[in-house]
Amino acid sequence: MICQECGKRPATLHFTKIVNGEKTEFHICEACAREKGESLPGAPNGFSIHSLLSGLLDFEPAGAAGGGVKPKAARCDECGLTYAQFSKIGRFGCSSCYKHFADHLDPLLKRVHGNTVHVGKIPKRYGGQIQYKREIEQLRRDMQGRIEREEFESAALIRDRIRELEKKISDL
Amino acid sequence: MKHDGPDSDIVISSRVRLARNLRRHPFPMLATSSQSEEVMKQLIEIGKSDQLAQVGKFETIVLSDLNELERRVLVEKHLISPNLANDSRGGAVILSDNESVSIMINEEDHLRIQCLYPGFQVQEAWGLAGRIDNIFEEKAEYAFDEKFGYLTTCPTNVGTGIRASVMMHLPALVLTQQINRILSAITQVGLAVRGQYGEGSEALGNLFQISNQITLGQSETEIIDNLYGVAKQIIEHERAARSRLLTESRLKVEDRIKRSYGILKYAAIMDSKEASQRLSDVRLGVDLGLLQEVTPTVMNELMVMTQPGFLQQTFKEKMNPETRDVRRAELIRKQLRGQTEFGGA
Ligand SMILES: [Zn+2]
Ligand SMILES: [Zn+2]
Numbered sequence: 348m349i350c351q352e353c354g355k356r357p358a359t360l361h362f363t364k365i366v367n368g369e370k371t372e373f374h375i376c377e378a379c380a381r382e383k384g385e386s387l388p389g390a391p392n393g394f395s396i397h398s399l400l401s402g403l404l405d406f407e408p409a410g411a412a413g414g415g416v417k418p419k420a421a422r423c424d425e426c427g428l429t430y431a432q433f434s435k436i437g438r439f440g441c442s443s444c445y446k447h448f449a450d451h452l453d454p455l456l457k458r459v460h461g462n463t464v465h466v467g468k469i470p471k472r473y474g475g476q477i478q479y480k481r482e483i484e485q486l487r488r489d490m491q492g493r494i495e496r497e498e499f500e501s502a503a504l505i506r507d508r509i510r511e512l513e514k515k516i517s518d519l
Numbered sequence: 520m521k522h523d524g525p526d527s528d529i530v531i532s533s534r535v536r537l538a539r540n541l542r543r544h545p546f547p548m549l550a551t552s553s554q555s556e557e558v559m560k561q562l563i564e565i566g567k568s569d570q571l572a573q574v575g576k577f578e579t580i581v582l583s584d585l586n587e588l589e590r591r592v593l594v595e596k597h598l599i600s601p602n603l604a605n606d607s608r609g610g611a612v613i614l615s616d617n618e619s620v621s622i623m624i625n626e627e628d629h630l631r632i633q634c635l636y637p638g639f640q641v642q643e644a645w646g647l648a649g650r651i652d653n654i655f656e657e658k659a660e661y662a663f664d665e666k667f668g669y670l671t672t673c674p675t676n677v678g679t680g681i682r683a684s685v686m687m688h689l690p691a692l693v694l695t696q697q698i699n700r701i702l703s704a705i706t707q708v709g710l711a712v713r714g715q716y717g718e719g720s721e722a723l724g725n726l727f728q729i730s731n732q733i734t735l736g737q738s739e740t741e742i743i744d745n746l747y748g749v750a751k752q753i754i755e756h757e758r759a760a761r762s763r764l765l766t767e768s769r770l771k772v773e774d775r776i777k778r779s780y781g782i783l784k785y786a787a788i789m790d791s792k793e794a795s796q797r798l799s800d801v802r803l804g805v806d807l808g809l810l811q812e813v814t815p816t817v818m819n820e821l822m823v824m825t826q827p828g829f830l831q832q833t834f835k836e837k838m839n840p841e842t843r844d845v846r847r848a849e850l851i852r853k854q855l856r857g858q859t860e861f862g863g864a
Contacts (some may be wrong), residue, residue, distance in 0.1 A: 359732070378714065426549050436548075437673070438546070438674075439546060439671075439673075440545055440548065440549040452667075456677070459674060459735075460733045460736055461709075461733060462736020462737070464735070464736060465665075465667055465668025465677075465678045465679070465735060466736060467668060467681075467737070467739045468649075468669075468738075
């Protein structure tokens with residue numbers, strides 16, 4: 348696919364924007380994205396990576412209609428950034444933004460990275476806790492299966508192991 | 520940077536950058552001056568620790584202490600980003616004395632650890648960046664989330680926060696017109712290509728930077744290995760194209776290279792576009808053994824020194840574009856005639 352801006356280079360950035368069910372696609376090359384990015388943020392005809400990102404964000408994620416907080420109304424109570432502002436600038440204001448906008452981030456991250464969950468390095472100071480939590484999740488699923496199969500004795504053993512791990516987490 | 524390291528006839532440099540932020544501090548974009556100062560102080564303090572001293576000898580530069588030209592030179596040497604040079608509120612950089620490590624403070628993120636190695640050493644660059652990361656991580660509380668990983672200002676960096684890249688000189692693939700096919704194949708495996716393009720579709724100086732696009736959902740090792748594997752293949756394609764050029768059209772190639780050498784050695788006016796193309800030709804000539812008069816190190820230095828900010832610093836005067844083209848030609852002439860008394864490169 349060729350870049351729709353310069354019509355010469357292959358497009359490496361592909362975005363789909365959906366507004367009121369109407370789908371618009373952008374395909375541009377890195378060079379054009381860079382070039383257009385210089386004029387940003389906030390330029391009226393800006394076409395930077397960030398404005399493309401914000402184009403992506405500028406729609407209600409599917410499934411949000413059925414109750415819950417409207418993403419536009421979401422607000423980070425740490426830095427004060429609203430989801431609407433985040434949609435415009437395509438950048439977070441602080442680390443708490445991720446928590447406050449978490450419900451709405453998966454579609455965006457999926458488009459940008461094809462994935463939504465980190466699998467890489469974990470800082471040492473968080474490492475232990477996260478390992479334990481992952482183990483607990485695994486054990487809970489295992490326990491659920493055993494309860495359904497009415498294997499109550501082994502389910503109880505797993506429950507004890509979960510409690511042990513939970514205590515380890517609270518002791519950290 | 521010296522011209523050495525593995526595969527340095529094709530890979531100019533390998534770089535790894537890690538983006539990190541501190542928990543409980545607003546990201547630089549929303550931080551007040553005093554909040555930025557606070558982050559800067561804390562990170563500079565860590566930079567002075569014994570642990571970092573074991574990695575190398577470092578110098579801390581607060582950007583508000585530099586003038587515009589001094590900042591621009593740091594940008595052209597790829598030691599800081601244009602971003603940090605332009606908006607230096609609370610901005611600082613911790614540089615290693617050999618200029619292979621640059622730790623930027625209050626760029627788009629609080630901390631950006633960048634390691635730059637000559638030649639094809641992307642794994643080595645990641646090893647060093649990871650080691651420095653561990654030192655900061657031990658002393659500072661990073662913004663990290665169980666699901667999203669390292670939290671960054673821009674959602675394109677979240678997860679590992681890693682951007683790994685190799686800068687490649689690919690004149691033979693351009694000359695034999697295989698480059699577009701190869702570049703589009705690269706972008707299909709999750710990598711991005713950046714070239715400096717002039718008018719038309721030809722990349723200036725035949726330099727291409729290949730980097731990872733995805734930072735979330737792949738481990739650092741997967742990202743580095745993927746980039747390494749793809750770059751390795753491109754190196755092989757470029758080598759094959761070079762030897763085909765030599766066997767099939769040696770005279771034509773030699774003519775082109777020597778004409779460029781002649782022009783660089785005698786021209787009185789040289790704009791940056793022509794300079795980058797002629798320098799690419801000469802560099803190819805050096806790498807192919809068709810030109811013995813120039814060393815690869817001189818070529819590397821010229822590629823950096825002919826940039827506008829560098830020129831201004833070398834000649835210590837403010838220049839308009841016309842003067843700059845004359846000065847550039849002058850610098851190249853002298854450099855190629857063996858008078859290497861310019862600049863501090
Ligand atoms: Zn384009
Ligand atoms: Zn926030």
